[in-house]
Amino acid sequence: MPKALLSALPTDALKGRRVVVRADLNVPLSEAGEVADDTRIQASVASLRHLVEAGARVVLLSHLGRPKGRPDPAASLAPVARVLQSALGSPVRFVPDLVGDEAAAAVASLEPGRVLLLENTRFEAGETADDPALARVLAGYGDLFVNDAFGTAHRAHASTAGIASAIRAAGGRAVAGLLLERELQFLGDALADPERPFVAILGGAKISGKIDVVEALLPRVDRLIVGGAMANTFFLALGLEVGHSLVEPDRVEMARELLERGGDRLLLPIDVRVADEIAPDAEVRVRARAEVRPGDRIADIGPESEAIFAAEIRGARTLVWNGPMGVFELEPFRGGTVQLAHAVADAADGGATAVLGGGDSAAAAEVAGVSDRLTHISTGGGASLEFLAGEALPGIEALDEREDA
Numbered sequence: 001m002p003k004a005l006l007s008a009l010p011t012d013a014l015k016g017r018r019v020v021v022r023a024d025l026n027v028p029l030s031e032a033g034e035v036a037d038d039t040r041i042q043a044s045v046a047s048l049r050h051l052v053e054a055g056a057r058v059v060l061l062s063h064l065g066r067p068k069g070r071p072d073p074a075a076s077l078a079p080v081a082r083v084l085q086s087a088l089g090s091p092v093r094f095v096p097d098l099v100g101d102e103a104a105a106a107v108a109s110l111e112p113g114r115v116l117l118l119e120n121t122r123f124e125a126g127e128t129a130d131d132p133a134l135a136r137v138l139a140g141y142g143d144l145f146v147n148d149a150f151g152t153a154h155r156a157h158a159s160t161a162g163i164a165s166a167i168r169a170a171g172g173r174a175v176a177g178l179l180l181e182r183e184l185q186f187l188g189d190a191l192a193d194p195e196r197p198f199v200a201i202l203g204g205a206k207i208s209g210k211i212d213v214v215e216a217l218l219p220r221v222d223r224l225i226v227g228g229a230m231a232n233t234f235f236l237a238l239g240l241e242v243g244h245s246l247v248e249p250d251r252v253e254m255a256r257e258l259l260e261r262g263g264d265r266l267l268l269p270i271d272v273r274v275a276d277e278i279a280p281d282a283e284v285r286v287r288a289r290a291e292v293r294p295g296d297r298i299a300d301i302g303p304e305s306e307a308i309f310a311a312e313i314r315g316a317r318t319l320v321w322n323g324p325m326g327v328f329e330l331e332p333f334r335g336g337t338v339q340l341a342h343a344v345a346d347a348a349d350g351g352a353t354a355v356l357g358g359g360d361s362a363a364a365a366e367v368a369g370v371s372d373r374l375t376h377i378s379t380g381g382g383a384s385l386e387f388l389a390g391e392a393l394p395g396i397e398a399l400d401e402r403e404d405a
C-alpha cells in the first residue's frame with residue numbers, strides 16, 4: 001500500500017508545526033569519537049532543510065550504534081550534532097536527554113525553523129522493545145511524524161514503528177520523509193526487473209539479520225558472493241577451522257542449508273588474510289581457507305578470491321553490494337574491499353546498475369575513492385537487503401496510507 005509522503009504535504013501545513021523526525025544518523029565514529037563518514041548525515045539534510053524552510057519546529061531522533069538500553073557516552077549523538085549543523089547550514093541544538101525534563105523543556109521552547117536533536121534513542125531500553133509507553137512520550141513531542149530513517153526501517157522499534165501508531169492514536173499523522181521516498185523509489189525501480197547477470201555481494205559483521213535474508217535473495221540473483229565475517233560462518237558450516245575469527249555459531253546450521261540450496265550460485269572466498277590480532281600494525285599472512293590455524297583471525301579475503309570475485313563483478317549488469325570484505329578500517333585488511341569496490345565501479349562505468357548499501361559500506365566506498373562512480377548509495381544496509389528480498393519493513397508499514405491511493 002503506498003504510504004503518505006512529506007513531499008505531498010502543503011508547506012503551509014508545516015509552518016510553526018511540531019514535527020518529530022526519525023533519521024538514521026548511525027554513522028561510523030573514529031577512535032577519537034569523531035564522525036568518520038558523514039554519508040548518512042548528508043542524506044538526512046533534504047527533509048530537515050525542507051522542514052526548516054517551511055518554518056516547522058523539528059524534534060530530531062536517531063540511534064547510534066548498539067548501546068544496551070542504557071546511556072553510553074561512547075554512543076552519544078553530540079559529535080553528530082556538530083557535523084549535522086554544518087551540513088544543514090542552520091543551528092542544531094543538541095540536548096543529552098531523550099525522555100527526561102531537559103528534553104521536554106527543550107521541546108517546549110523550540111522556535112519555528114529550528115532543529116533540536118535529542119540523545120540516542122537506544123539509551124532507553126524501551127526503544128528496541130518497541131515499548132508503547134516510550135513511543136507515546138516520543139509521539140508527544142509533535143503532531144506530525146516524519147520517518148526518514150530508511151537504514152532503520154527494518155527494525156520495529158519505538159522511534160520507528162511504535163511512534164507512528166502512537167501519533168496517529170493522538171490524532172496526528174505519520175508520513176515518509178524525502179530520503180525514505182527516494183530510497184524506495186530508487187531501489188524499487190532499479191531492482192524490480194534487474195538486468196542480468198544479477199550479482200549480490202554480501203560481507204560485513206552483522207551476520208544474523210543479513211544471513212536471514214540470503215534464503216529469499218538466492219532465487220533472485222545469478223551469483224551471491226559472500227565475504228567479510230559473514231563468510232566465516234559458512235566456513236564453519238563446511239567444517240573448516242576458523243581460529244579466533246568472528247563467527248555466529250547459532251547460524252551454522254542455516255549456513256549449511258544455504259550452501260546446499262545455493263549450489264554454485266553461492267561463491268565463498270577460497271583464500272583469506274589472517275593475523276594474530278586485528279590491529280593497525282598486524283603482520284598479515286595469506287592462507288588457503290582450508291589452512292587456517294587455531295590461533296588465526298580472518299580479517300580479509302585473499303588475493304585469489306579477489307581475482308575470482310572481481311571477474312564475476314565485472315561481468316554483471318546489476319550489482320548489489322552490502323558489507324565490506326574485511327576490516328577495511330585498518331590498512332592491512334583493506335585490500336579485498338578496495339579491489340572489489342574498483343570492480344563494482346568499473347562495472348558501473350560500463351553501464352551496469354550498481355547499488356551499494358550500508359553505513360560502513362558507504363565509508364568503504366569512500367576509502368576506495370569510488371563513491372561518485374556508483375549508481376546509487378543507499379543509506380540502508382540490512383534495510384536495503386530486506387527490501388530487496390521482498391520483506392515488509394516495519395518502519396514503513398507503520399506509516400499512514402496515502403489518501404489518493
Ligand SMILES: Nc1ncnc2c1ncn2[C@@H]1O[C@H](COP(=O)(O)OP(=O)(O)OP(=O)(O)O)[C@@H](O)[C@H]1O
Nearest residue numbers: 204205206228229299326327358359360361381382
Ligand atoms: N572478517 C572480519 N572480521 C571482523 N570484522 C569484519 C570482518 N569483515 C568485515 N568486518 C567488519 O564489518 C563491519 C561492517 O559490517 P556491517 O554488517 O555493519 O556493514 P554495513 O555496511 O554498516 O551495513 P549496515 O548498514 O547494515 O550496518 C566493518 O566495521 C568491518 O570492520
Ligand SMILES: O=C(O)[C@H](O)COP(=O)(O)O
Nearest residue numbers: 024026151152359381382
Ligand atoms: O546501520 C544500520 O544498518 C542501521 O542503522 C540499523 O542499525 P542496527 O543494525 O544496529 O539496528
